Amino acid sequence: MNKDFDFIIVGKGLAGIILAHHLIQSGKSILLFDDQNGQSSSKIAAGLYNPVTGRKMVKTWKADVLFPYLESYYRGIQAHSDEKFFVDKAIYRPFISTEEQNEWSARSADESYQPYISKIHYxxxxxxVNDLFGGIELKKSGFLNVPVFLENLTEVLLKADNFTINxxxxxxEELKLSESEVRYKGKLASKIIFCQGVASTKNKYFQWLPFKPVKGDILTIEANMQTDLIINRGIFVIPIGKNRFKVGSTYNNYDLTTEPSMEARVLLEQKLKELISVNYKVVEHISGIRPATKDRKPIIGMHPNYENVGIFNGLGTKGVSLAPYFANQFVLHLVNQSALDKEVAIERFYTLINDDK
Known part of the structure; x- marks a missing residue:
């Protein structure tokens, strides 16, 4: 029997729509489910991408392959839009001591870090900004306006003959599986890929995976602060225009409610006052649940018991950086049987599955 689609994709956050786009580019037909009432961390994400992260300020995992690809990908989409949603912007991390100055002076000579260091300020x-000792200015960084990007990429996909949104x-319960196809309410496809974010913790096919969701709160503030840099130390402060800034984020594994947390706001404001020295006003407070995993790596691949059921998830706090590169890798795997990176392949968790039905 002829199939209606090559792939059904469930979820229209960053993971789902970028995977759909890569599959469309490979000539595949897609039915994409977009539950507009569902919880998606993409809807509230600040969209920061940063090549040097963490308390120890080291290169982010796979930065040398992730960042060239993401820059090319997002700029390619933006080239066909009247809106600017991919913003290349330097990140400034204030030093807290002369020792830290010296440490970065030494690290700037490391060839592996040179592509990401713009300048050291003494x-x-x-x-x-509370930067008595100066700071490090990083490049190949910035932010993606995620909601605007999702709207623009949706418009691009809707122009394709082989793309449908539901x-x-x-x-x-309406999904029926066989060896050669999947069926959903009368529609036939070769495979189905779940890109549901945190909702996959309740997905009957994948709830056995070691997801570790993380709640994040983000503030929008108004402040009379003139800077074109993203300030990042403990929290980020992203200039978004008209004296407004995004401030975030918190990382909470215990409170997984979707409502903004007053405790989180207090913590963000405490860190903000340590970072900047001007008055500000909070104009918005939002929160979301990120689909993180136990080992902080994405989970990609096909179910061990159902070869037509796959997952593309677990992008956590770095969805903007991870989604383009690994969507491309997954499509090469699905279409050409190319190998997945072992660090993201679902096979690393096959031993966790018990009697999954």
Whole structure:
């Protein structure tokens, strides 16, 4: 029997729509489920991408392959849009001591870090920032306006003849599987890929995976602070225009409610006051649940018992950086049987499955 689609994709956050786009580019037909009432961390994400991260400020995992690909990918989409959603912007991390100055002076000679270091400042560059000892200015960084990007890529996909969106809530009980196809309410496809973010913790096919969701709160503030840099130390402060800034984020594994947390706001404001020295006003407070995993790596691949059921998930706090490169890798795997990176392949968790039905 002829199939209606090559792939059904469930979820229209960053993971789902970028995977759909890569599959469309490979000539595949797609039915994408977009439950507009569902919880998606993509809807509230600040969209920061940063090549040097963490308390120890080291290169982010696979930065040398992730960042060239993401820059090319997002700029390619933006080239066909009247809106600017991919913003290349330097990140400034204030030093807290002369020892840290010296440490970065030494690290700047490391060839592996040179592509990401723009400049080292040895004195304050902004009266509004608490940077008595100067700071490190990083490049190949910035942010993606995720909601605007999702809208633009949706418009691109809707122009394709082999792409369809269904805005109803996907019902797992309506999914029927066989060796050669999947069937959903009369529609036939070769495979189905779940890109549901944190909702996969309740997906009957994948709830055995070691997801470790993380709640994040983000503030929008108004402040009379003149800077074109993203300030990042403990929290990020992203200039978004008209004296407004995104401030975040918190990382909470215990409170997984979707409502903004007053405790998180207090913590963000405490860190903000340590970072900047100007008055501000909070104008918005939002929160979301990120689909992180136990080992902080994505989970990609096909179910061990159902070869037509796959997952593309677990992008956590770095979805903007991870989604393009690994969507491309997954499509090469699906279409050409190319190997997946062992660090992201679902096979690393096959031993966790018990009697999955």
């Amino acid at each position: 004195s304050s560059i902004n009266n509004a 805005k109803e809530k996907f019902d797992e």
